[in-house]
Amino acid sequence: MNFKELTIKPFIKQALDRISFKKMTQVQEEVIPLALKGESLIVKSQTGSGKTHAFLIPLLDQLDPDEQKVQAVITAPSRELANQIYEFALELVGEQNESIRISRFVGGTDKERQIDKLANQQPHLVIGTPGRIFDLMQANALWVQTAKTMVVDEADMTFDLGFLAIVDDIASRMAENLQMMVFSATIPQQVAVFLNKYMTGPKEITIEPKQVLTDQVENYLIDIKGINREEMVYNLLTMGQPYLAIVFCNTRSYADELSEFLKSKSLKIATIHGGIPPRERNRLMKQIRNLEFQYVVASDLAARGIDIPGISHVINTELPKDLEFFVHRVGRTARNDLTGMAFTFMGPDDEDAIESLEAKGIEFTEVKYSKGELKKVDNRNRRSDRKNTQEQVQDPKVKQLINRAKKAKVKPGYKHKLKQEIKEHKRSVGRRKNKMRARQERKK
Known part of the structure; x- marks a missing residue:
């Protein structure tokens, strides 16, 4: 389906044409017509499916610039995600539509200045993190009670980070006939309970990924038993010439430890995780987008919350505890018809996790690093044979x-x-x- 077929305001069509958006993705085809009708929706869709524009287009179409009040609220669980949605919204509105006011409220920004600005004028569309939005509500500065629509983006991540109760507090201040749209990769039980509280008979949309990972990703598995992880990361980063490489760690402490090791090897490293102060994180993100860094060490927050163009290499120093994050990590590379390489380190206790990923349709090529080169492991069945032996002995x-x-x-x-x-x-x-x-x- 083509965007031109939609009955939406001309300025949105002009913006879509300007950014070369022609055909809709599957999630956009299914969500936009229902959202334009005011339906409440529960949408299960993976990152990278086009869901942000699926809710932004109908939201912006329904805004009335003449009504001087908050008409829609979008919550995102991280500053990076909120910033990304905000940038997309500005892109769709365009410079000529100054009558449409869009405000971004996230932690790490000047709250007092935001309160002063809100005293003079309320935005039409609010985009932000749950904590900062609620802080402004408690200060009687932001009036979300007038909103007709609420979008909860990345609901499972919102729950994982402990923000669902705050989103509940925000939603409880809104009208009973609220149109709510919830987007999530998965719907945990606690999220389902929250949805039942605010949604009656919502339309449910599930977008199954046609491919878990694009064919343009070369997906390698490296058995790390007896090998120093830090040295292996360094070897992989310096083996070729990555355009931009992102290295994922499970914890902040290990991300810091690995960063220090790589810096000691004279590599210029940007470290991004939840423990980095907001101002520094924003500064680093700008530098990364300006290609001032070639190497980034990050936590899983970056996998869901940061969309850095041009990532050519991804390294998983550990398998994520929640395997859903594996796709979010590796999905950072091979975008926009470019190729990418992903390396995943496998420890002695990772057999079951690797099999689970393979059962989802993710294919690995097992390799070993030797003298500056990657060599394919000959015995493809070695892992399954070893697992069968372990099961037999048990x-x-x-x-x-x-x-x-x-x-x-x-x-x-x-x-x-x-x-x-x-x-x-x-x-x-x-x-x-x-x-x-x-x-x-x-x-x-």
């Missing part, structure tokens, strides 16, 4: 058979006999499991 019956064989006198063909007994035992276990599943299905 089975009490298999343990008994192996122990009995060890104690018995060695006779010709005993190894073959042992393998046959283990195989028959596994078949028997499999048959029992299938019968149990069948019984459970019949009870449903």
Whole structure:
């Protein structure tokens, strides 16, 4: 579907044409017509699917510049996400539409100055983090009670970061007939409870990704057992010439530790995580976008909250605890028809996590680093073979058979006999499991 087919205000169509937006993505096709009708929506969609414009276009179309009050509120769980939405909104409004007032309220900015400005004039559209929006509401400076529409972006991340209760406080001040649109990669139980409180019969839209990762990503797996992680990161960063490389860590402390190590190797590093003061973080982000840094070390906050153009390399020093973040991390590269490389370090306890990612359709090429080059690991089944062996040893019956064989006198063909007994035992276990599943299905 083409954007020109939409019945929306001319200035939005002009802006879309100016930024070369022609055809809608799937989420835009499904969301925009319903949102324009005032429907409340629950949308499950991955990052990078075009969801930001899916809610901005109908919101901006419905704004009335003549009404001097707040008409819509968008919450985002991080400053970076809020800033990104704000920039997209300004881009759609254009310089000629000064009558439409859009305000951004995030932590780390001058709250007193914002209060003074709000005393003179309320914005039409509010975009910000839940904490700062609520602070301004408590100061009786921001009046969201008049809003007809509320968007909660990245609802699962909002919950993960502990902001859902604040979003609840904001929504509770709004009208009963509020149009609410919620966007999230997943819908945890606590988020579902929140939605039931404010939404009656919402339309639910689920956008299944056609590909978990684009074919333009070369997705490599490196077994890190017995290898120094920091040295490996340095080797990968200096092996080629990354246009822009982002290195992900699970914790702030490790991000700081790795940054210091890489700096000691004379690399210019930008470190981005929730512990970096807001002003410094904003300054670093501007420098990164201006290509003053070639290497960025970041926490998962950056995976969901930062859209840096031109990332050519991604390195996962650890698998994220929440595997959903893996796609957000690797999805930072190979955008806008460019190619990208992603390296994921695998430790001894990561077998199950890697298998879970593979079950989602993510394909890895296992490699090892040697003398400045990456070499493909020959035995593709090594990981699955090792896992099967581990599972067998954990089975009490298999343990008994192996122990009995060890104690018995060695006779010709005993190894073959042992393998046959283990195989028959596994078949028997499999048959029992299938019968149990069948019984459970019949009870449903």
